[in-house]
Amino acid sequence: LAKTTQPISMDSYEGQEVNITCSHNNIATNDYITWYQQFPSQGPRFIIQGYKTKVTNEVASLFIPADRKSSTLSLPRVSLSDTAVYYCLVGRTKAAGNKLTFGGGTRVLVKP
């Protein structure tokens, strides 16, 4: 499984855009990039997933450069409720028996 590296923590303010970059230099051809969000005392929640270029949904955007060795999760106009830990994961498709390996994540604190 590809190893991922992301910042331990980030602080932001309400209304700002938060960008979290994850490095995954050893990403394999079949690997997808997935981000999860975890609030205190809850299980992780799927946010977004992508393979290349840009993916956008109602929660976030995911930017993946052509070499796929990194990816950036973008949270637009954050609010206090976006305070959580964000995990970047790189894993293979279901055919390869995907087991998610979560690192320490990035602890995002949104301040008023």
Next chain:
Amino acid sequence: GAGVSQSPSNKVTEKGKDVELRCDPISGHTALYWYRQSLGQGLEFLIYFQGNSAPDKSGLPSDRFSAERTGGSVSTLTIQRTQQEDSAVYLCASSSLAGPTDTQYFGPGTRLTVL
């Protein structure tokens, strides 16, 4: 429909006792995972069930840990002779394996405290 549910939400036990943790996956999801999360840490994979295939037990930390999945639905994680280092939140996730990737949906977890 309902999400993944786990019970109990909290479990306090004494060192040396056995505990059982239950997971009810989303109906129709064929894959089920157990993870462990220690305080302030990331998730640690424990075991994976997929359909009728033999489970992937590669993440179980010792032979005190075992899990079953009956009828392809409910799963029970059993920890025998609990130790203080077993204290953690135990998370269950399920996925349908529909589409090319494996999006996992997590339950709220069971917080286990071993005194």
